[in-house]
Amino acid sequence: MNALAIPPRLLLGPGPGNLPPEVLAALAQPLLGHLDPVFLTLVEEVKEMLRRVFRTANPVTFPVSGTGSAGMEAALVNLLQPGDRVLVAVNGVFGVRLANLADRLGANTLRLESPWGRAFDRAAFLAAVASERPRLACLVNGETSTGVWQDPAGLAGPVHAAGGLLVVDCVTSLAGQEVAVDDWQADVVYAGTQKCLSCPPGLAPVTFSPRALEAFRARTQPVPSFYLDLGEILKYLDAGGGRAYHHTAPISMVYALHQALSLVLDEGLEARWQRHHDAAAQLITALAPLGFTPLVPEGERLHPLTTLKLPAGLDEAGLRRRLLVEEGIEIGGGLGPLAGTIWRIGLMGHNARPEHVERLVSTLKCLLGR
Amino acid sequence: MNALAIPPRLLLGPGPGNLPPEVLAALAQPLLGHLDPVFLTLVEEVKEMLRRVFRTANPVTFPVSGTGSAGMEAALVNLLQPGDRVLVAVNGVFGVRLANLADRLGANTLRLESPWGRAFDRAAFLAAVASERPRLACLVNGETSTGVWQDPAGLAGPVHAAGGLLVVDCVTSLAGQEVAVDDWQADVVYAGTQKCLSCPPGLAPVTFSPRALEAFRARTQPVPSFYLDLGEILKYLDAGGGRAYHHTAPISMVYALHQALSLVLDEGLEARWQRHHDAAAQLITALAPLGFTPLVPEGERLHPLTTLKLPAGLDEAGLRRRLLVEEGIEIGGGLGPLAGTIWRIGLMGHNARPEHVERLVSTLKCLLGR
Numbered sequence: 001m002n003a004l005a006i007p008p009r010l011l012l013g014p015g016p017g018n019l020p021p022e023v024l025a026a027l028a029q030p031l032l033g034h035l036d037p038v039f040l041t042l043v044e045e046v047k048e049m050l051r052r053v054f055r056t057a058n059p060v061t062f063p064v065s066g067t068g069s070a071g072m073e074a075a076l077v078n079l080l081q082p083g084d085r086v087l088v089a090v091n092g093v094f095g096v097r098l099a100n101l102a103d104r105l106g107a108n109t110l111r112l113e114s115p116w117g118r119a120f121d122r123a124a125f126l127a128a129v130a131s132e133r134p135r136l137a138c139l140v141n142g143e144t145s146t147g148v149w150q151d152p153a154g155l156a157g158p159v160h161a162a163g164g165l166l167v168v169d170c171v172t173s174l175a176g177q178e179v180a181v182d183d184w185q186a187d188v189v190y191a192g193t194q195k196c197l198s199c200p201p202g203l204a205p206v207t208f209s210p211r212a213l214e215a216f217r218a219r220t221q222p223v224p225s226f227y228l229d230l231g232e233i234l235k236y237l238d239a240g241g242g243r244a245y246h247h248t249a250p251i252s253m254v255y256a257l258h259q260a261l262s263l264v265l266d267e268g269l270e271a272r273w274q275r276h277h278d279a280a281a282q283l284i285t286a287l288a289p290l291g292f293t294p295l296v297p298e299g300e301r302l303h304p305l306t307t308l309k310l311p312a313g314l315d316e317a318g319l320r321r322r323l324l325v326e327e328g329i330e331i332g333g334g335l336g337p338l339a340g341t342i343w344r345i346g347l348m349g350h351n352a353r354p355e356h357v358e359r360l361v362s363t364l365k366c367l368l369g370r
Numbered sequence: 371m372n373a374l375a376i377p378p379r380l381l382l383g384p385g386p387g388n389l390p391p392e393v394l395a396a397l398a399q400p401l402l403g404h405l406d407p408v409f410l411t412l413v414e415e416v417k418e419m420l421r422r423v424f425r426t427a428n429p430v431t432f433p434v435s436g437t438g439s440a441g442m443e444a445a446l447v448n449l450l451q452p453g454d455r456v457l458v459a460v461n462g463v464f465g466v467r468l469a470n471l472a473d474r475l476g477a478n479t480l481r482l483e484s485p486w487g488r489a490f491d492r493a494a495f496l497a498a499v500a501s502e503r504p505r506l507a508c509l510v511n512g513e514t515s516t517g518v519w520q521d522p523a524g525l526a527g528p529v530h531a532a533g534g535l536l537v538v539d540c541v542t543s544l545a546g547q548e549v550a551v552d553d554w555q556a557d558v559v560y561a562g563t564q565k566c567l568s569c570p571p572g573l574a575p576v577t578f579s580p581r582a583l584e585a586f587r588a589r590t591q592p593v594p595s596f597y598l599d600l601g602e603i604l605k606y607l608d609a610g611g612g613r614a615y616h617h618t619a620p621i622s623m624v625y626a627l628h629q630a631l632s633l634v635l636d637e638g639l640e641a642r643w644q645r646h647h648d649a650a651a652q653l654i655t656a657l658a659p660l661g662f663t664p665l666v667p668e669g670e671r672l673h674p675l676t677t678l679k680l681p682a683g684l685d686e687a688g689l690r691r692r693l694l695v696e697e698g699i700e701i702g703g704g705l706g707p708l709a710g711t712i713w714r715i716g717l718m719g720h721n722a723r724p725e726h727v728e729r730l731v732s733t734l735k736c737l738l739g740r
Binding site: 004005006007008009011013015016017018019024025026027028029030031032033034036037038042065066067068069070072073077093097100101103104105106192194200201202222223224225226227245246247248249250251252253255256258259324325330335 | 374375376377378379381383385386387388389394395396397398399400401402403404406407408412435436437438439440442443447463467470471473474475476562564570571572592593594595596597615616617618619620621622623625626628629694695700705
C-alpha cells in the first residue's frame with residue numbers, strides 16, 4: 001500500500017475539478033503552526049480575499065474546516081434553535097438536505113417544493129415568507145443536482161421585514177457565476193472550495209452578515225456543536241479574540257485556498273463568470289447534434305454545471321464508465337428522480353475552457369461511433 | 371497576496387509537526403473524483419491501515435472529514451441523545467471540551483475532576499460508573515494540554531456491565547504511544563492526523579465497535595448533524611452501502627493520510643512507540659540541567675508531548691517568541707491553569723528524533739547564555 005498511483009483524469013463531473021499547478025504546489029508547502037504569525041497573516045489574507053469573491057464587507061467571512069456540507073451545517077447550527085420556523089425552497093438534493101438538517105436541529109420546517117430542473121416559485125416563496133414569518137428562509141443559488149440557478153436578489157427585504165434571515169447556498173456558484181452577497185443583502189452564504197474556486201475539497205467558505213451575527217449573539221440555547229460554534233471559532237479567527245485555541249486549522253488546505261483565491265482575483269470575477277458562461281454555451285451547442293438537450297430552460301441555468309437530457313436508448317452508466325476508465329474523463333450522472341435520465345457536466349474554475357469541452361465532445365463522438 | 375512564502379520551521383509544539391517529504395509529495399498529486407474506483411480503493415486501503423494502527427478489527431473505522439475536534443464530535447453526536455448520562459474524566463482542555471460538548475447535546479454530564487497534570491482517579495471513575503450507569507464513559511488517553519497519559523485498559527468491562535460505552539480520545543497518542551482499541555474493548559476511539567501520524571491537520575480517524583454501532587442503530591431521535599451522521603457516512607464509505615453521495619471527500623488529505631499510514635506501518639508500531647519514548651526521555655534528561663522539570667510523574671507521561679515546569683524567573687513568552695521568530699523552532703505554552711507555568715514540547719511522529727532534541731536544547735542553551 002505504499003506508492004500512490006493516481007491516473008490522469010479530466011474531471012468534468014459535479015466536483016472536484018482539476019487543480020491549477022499553482023494550487024497543487026501550494027499544497028506541498030511545509031507546514032506552519034496554526035498560531036504562527038506567518039500563518040495568521042495568511043488566514044487574514046484568505047478572509048480578505050473571500051470577502052472580495054463573495055462581494056461582501058462582512059467582517060465574519062472565513063473558511064469552515066470541512067467540506068461544503070459542513071458550511072451548510074455551520075449556517076444552520078449557529079442560527080437555528082429548536083422550534084424555529086424554517087422555509088426551504090426544495091427542488092434538488094441540496095434543498096432536501098437543508099430541510100433535513102433543519103429537521104435534525106428541531107426546527108419547524110416548511111418545504112416549498114418545486115420540480116427538479118426548474119427554479120423555485122418566487123411568488124410562492126414570498127407568500128410563505130409573509131404568512132409563516134420564518135426565522136430562516138433558505139435557497140440554493142446553484143443546485144448541483146439539477147443544474148438550476150436561482151436568483152437570490154430581491155428576497156432579503158421581505159425576509160427581513162418578516163423578522164427572518166436569508167440563507168443562500170453558493171457551493172457551486174461562487175467564482176463561477178455572479179455571487180453578490182451585499183447586493184443580495186443575504187445573511188448567511190456558504191460555499192465549497194472544490195467547485196469554481198479550483199481548490200481541493202475540504203474547506204467551506206462562509207460569510208455572516210452583521211444581522212446574522214446579532215441573531216447568533218441573541219441565542220438563548222447553546223449551539224449543539226463545538227466544532228462549528230461561531231462564537232468559539234471567532235475567538236481564534238478574530239485578531240481581537242486573543243487567538244485562543246479552538247481547533248487546529250487545516251494548514252495545507254488554507255495554503256491551497258490562499259493560492260486559489262489569488263488566481264481567481266488575478267483573473268477577475270467578471271472575466272471568470274464570462275468564461276463559465278461561454279464554456280457551458282459551447283458544450284450545449286456542441287452536444288445538441290448528438291441528441292443531448294438541456295434539462296433547464298435558459299435563464300435558469302447554472303453555468304458551472306450543465307445538466308443534459310440523454311438521447312433515447314443511451315446506455316448512460318456504461319458510457320460514463322467507459323469515459324472514465326478508458327478515456328480518463330469523469331462526468332456525473334443524475335441523482336434522485338433524475339438518476340439515469342440526465343448527465344451532469346461540470347466546467348468549473350480551471351476546467352471551464354474550450355479545449356476541455358472539445359476533448360469531451362470528440363471523445364463522446366468517437367465512443368458513440370459518430 | 372500571490373506567492374506563499376513559508377519560512378522553514380521545526381515544529382515542536384502540540385501539533386502539527388513537520389511532514390515527511392513523502393507526505394508532502396502525496397498532497398501534490400492530482401485530484402480524483404470521490405466516486406472514482408481508484409479513489410475508492412485508496413479509501414478502502416486507508417480504512418484497513420487505520421484498523422492496523424488502532425489495533426482493531428472494527429469494520430467501522432474511517433477518517434472523519436474534519437480535524438480531531440470533529441472526531442470528538444462524531445463520537446458524541448452519534449451516540450448521545452438528550453437526557454443521557456455521560457461521565458467524563460476532566461483534567462485538561464480536552465476533558466473539559468468533551469464535557470462541554472456533552473452539555474451542548476443535552477446530556478446529563480457528570481464531570482470527574484482531577485488536577486491538571488495528573489492522571490484521573492481510576493477508583494473514583496469506576497465508582498461513578500457503577501453508581502451513575504452512564505450511557506458514555508469518556509476519557510482522554512493523551513491529554514495534549516497537560517502531557518498526561520491515562521490508561522484505558524480495564525475500564526470497558528465495568529462500563530459495559532453498567533450498560534454504557536467507553537469513549538477514548540487518542541488524538542495525541544495514536545501512532546506515538548500504545549493504542550490497542552480491541553484489547554481495551556473501547557467502543558469509540560478518535561484521533562487526529564497532525565500529531566504522531568505526521569499528516570496535515572484536517573482528518574480525524576475514528577473507530578466504532580460493533581457494540582457502539584448497535585447503540586447507534588437503536589437511537590430513537592435523529593442525529594443533530596448531517597455531516598457527521600454515521601448512518602449517512604456509511605452509505606458512502608461502506609462498499610455495501612451503494613457508495614451514495616454524502617459529502618465530497620477531501621481527496622488530497624486522503625492521499626496524505628494514505629501515505630502517512632504506509633510510513634507508520636513500514637516502521638512498525640512498536641518501533642515507533644519506542645522512538646517516541648526515547649525522544650521524550652532524551653529531552654527530559656537534556657533540559658534538567660537548565661532547570662526544567664517534568665510536570666507529570668513518570669508512569670503518567672504522554673511520550674509524544676512532554677510538559678515541563680519552567681525555571682524560576684524565565685520570560686517564557688518572550689523566549690518562546692524568540693525561539694520561533696529568530697530560530698524557527700515552535701514550541702507550545704501552557705493552557706488554562708497552566709498558562710505561563712509550563713512549556714509543551716511535542717516530539718511527534720516524524721519529529722521524534724534525537725537530532726531535533728539536540729537542536730532545541732542547544733538553541734535554548736544559547737538563548738539562555740548557558
